[in-house]
Amino acid sequence: MVLTEAEIEAELDRLMEAPEVDEEQVKDLEKRMIEFTKTNREIEDGYGSGSGHPSQLQRVYLVLPDPNSQNSTKLKTQTRRRTRKSPAMDSVYKTDENFAADVAALLAPLPTPQLQEYFNKLITSRRCNGIEVKNNGTIGKGVYANSEFDEDELILKDEILVGIQHSSNKVDCLVCSFCFRFIGSIEKQIGRKLYFKNLGVSGCCDDDSSEEDECVKYNGNEEQCGGSSSSHNTLPEGVVSSLMNGEMALPHTDKFPLPSPLSCPGGCQEAFYCSESCAEADWESSHSLLCTGERSESISREALGEFIKHANDTNDIFLLAAKAIAFTILRYRKLKAEHVDKKAKQSEPKQSLLLEAWKPVSIGYKRRWWDCIALPDDVDPTDEGAFRMQIKNLACTSLELLKIAIFDKECEALFSLEIYGNIIGMFELNNLDLVVASPVEDYFLYIDDLPDAEKEETEEITRPFLDALGDEYSDCCQGTAFFPLQSCMNHSCCPNAKAFKREEDRDGQAVIIALRRISKNEEVTISYIDEELPYKERQALLADYGFSCKCSKCLEDSSSI
Ligand SMILES: [Zn+2]
Ligand SMILES: [Zn+2]
Ligand SMILES: [Zn+2]
Known part of the structure; x- marks a missing residue:
């Protein structure tokens, strides 16, 4: 009997409600559900568009x-x-x-003319007139150069349509809830992080597997992970709170000014902003x-x-x-x-x-x-x-x-x-x-670069803080965001562009830079994966994105296998 996806689900529901669950039948229906999923994937792969x-x-x-x-x-x-x-x-x-x-x-x-109109408007508003989005029948959407780009030239700064800072990253970095710029002060960033660490809720103690490696490393250094009072690297509570509330100033932090945090106008105490305009725009x-x-x-x-x-x-x-x-x-x-x-x-x-x-x-x-x-x-x-x-x-x-x-x-x-x-x-x-580099890292690097005598004097004050922060002193702001134009860029294992944050790029916007000279009408491509990996590994990773790569490098590699 041929059942629709909804019918299979209804049937599964019915079986589940039965006093005696018929294991055989459930297995069979679940198998059919997988078939549906696979078919859906194949159909959708047929006209994969843009980037994944x-x-x-x-x-x-x-x-x-x-x-x-x-x-x-x-x-x-x-x-x-x-x-x-x-x-x-x-x-x-x-x-x-x-x-x-x-x-x-x-x-x-969306019908192609509407799509074109939408992207044309977006490109004008982003002032990145060197590119255009074109709908190419076989591979779907793509970004093409409208003018020439030199190596290292900025191609596009793409604003976030919607984005979030990951929940687990919130204890590590205080950033503007709209543009993701770091806010407060170097002292506040350090104090806040040490405060959460003392409470035992720093990213290091999360059970997220992404943090596991760091946690192991950290424990390997025989340092306590979290706020045990026996740890020689835990600073007294008073020091941490005076850092947080601005009573204590660290040397040279005036060279790294950050905007003062504005509370959410709705009164939630969860969202903070770098400016009135960000608060308003987010609202x-x-x-x-x-x-x-x-x-x-x-x-x-x-x-x-x-x-x-x-x-x-x-x-x-x-x-x-x-x-x-x-x-x-x-x-x-x-x-x-x-x-x-x-x-x-x-x-x-x-x-x-x-x-x-x-x-x-x-x-x-x-x-x-x-x-x-x-x-x-x-x-x-x-x-x-x-x-x-x-x-x-x-x-x-x-x-x-x-x-x-x-x-x-x-x-x-x-x-x-x-x-x-x-x-x-x-x-x-x-x-x-979404990644924004931490000014705290810049601060400690600056101190490291000071002339010897001054460095020694400064480090006497800053060393305990650096030790207490441990390996994660340089954690950047991490999140997920949707960038409308960047998401149209297709993948290549020999890309001509890459996402790269320059010194001045201090917020959540995506920045795309030319890796080599790009001529007019050439497609602008980025790599979604580590393009240095061997052919088979690249193809396996790209399969997760729902396509098989046919770039010149892959064609060459596949013919030599
Ligand atoms: Zn902002
Ligand atoms: Zn709010
Ligand atoms: Zn490829």
Whole structure:
């Protein structure tokens, strides 16, 4: 019997509710689900467009609700338990059913002329007129040089559409919540980090596997990880707090001035800004809906708090997806208000305003998260169906909470699981890591470069702080963001450009520099991976991005095998 994807899911639900679970039948249905996923992937691979950038960080931060997920039986049991839908889950699925046509319209690819117009406007606003985005039938979108570029010349500075600092990075760096510039002072950055470290919540003590290596190294140095009073590297609490509140000044920090932090105008004490303009821009872009402060425009601050906690406990990419949804809702309301202002004779249908509001986000998505996420090494391939179902349920739980927190009746289609899955998938495949270098590192390097006598004198004061900070004194700001133009750049293993932060690039913007001379009409390419790796390893890594590379280097390498 041929079943649709939805029918298989319904059948699985029915089986799960039965008093005696029929293991055989469940296995068979799960296998069919995998087939569906595979077919989806193949279909979508057929017209892969633009670039894909599965985020390594994102994978590391994905924490499955079951701590014993290596144990396949446990994984399955939990998946089955979770497959039973709660009433709230039903409400999410109902949105998908009732708004199927609207959802399909939102997910339909933008017609080429509209796409072209959107990118032309974007390029003008970014003042990077040396490039253009072209839709090339076979490989999809790409960025092309409109003029010549010399080696090391700046090609593009791309602003963030939506971005987040990773939750675990927040204890290490205090940055502007909108532009991701470091704020406060060198003293505040150091004091804050030592304070959290003393509390035992520094990134070093996270159970994130990305930090594991550093933690091992750190322990290997026989230093205490965290705030044990027996550690000779822990500074007294009084010293740390006077650093944080500005009572203590370190030598030479006046050479590294940082903007004073402004609190969020909504009163949340969670978002801080480098300037009034950043605070205002963030409020208008998405924060007015996602602020947990008293002036928040969310419907339920309690649900919002729960949503944020769930994201921090599982995968902080949900926070980024929420920003994309809040961004679209606020843009919709603005477009609607402008429309009313113009007193247009024919009222623009609601749906077309929502499509217009959604356009900036729509250029990025390609696949649903649970279809495109790479199977983690510790999940047995035979459990793939169960794993993907578990991921889908995780997204569903997150969406339920978000829906209670910021629901908007006129934008209901945005709260469908299909849209949510596509937004998260877009960050899985299209994001580029957001990295901003730390001024604290520059500060200690500056001291290291001082003339000998002065250096010795200064280090007497600064050495205890450097020791207390340990290996992570130079942690940079890390996050995930969507850069509309950079995400259109295709991959090559012999790229002619790269993402590179220069000395003056101190915020979250993406900076693309020419690696060699680029002539007019040549495609601008970057490498998504370490292009020095051998052919087979490169192809394996790129398969995670959903394509097989046919650049000149790969063609040459494959013919010599
Ligand atoms: Zn800022
Ligand atoms: Zn706020
Ligand atoms: Zn290649």
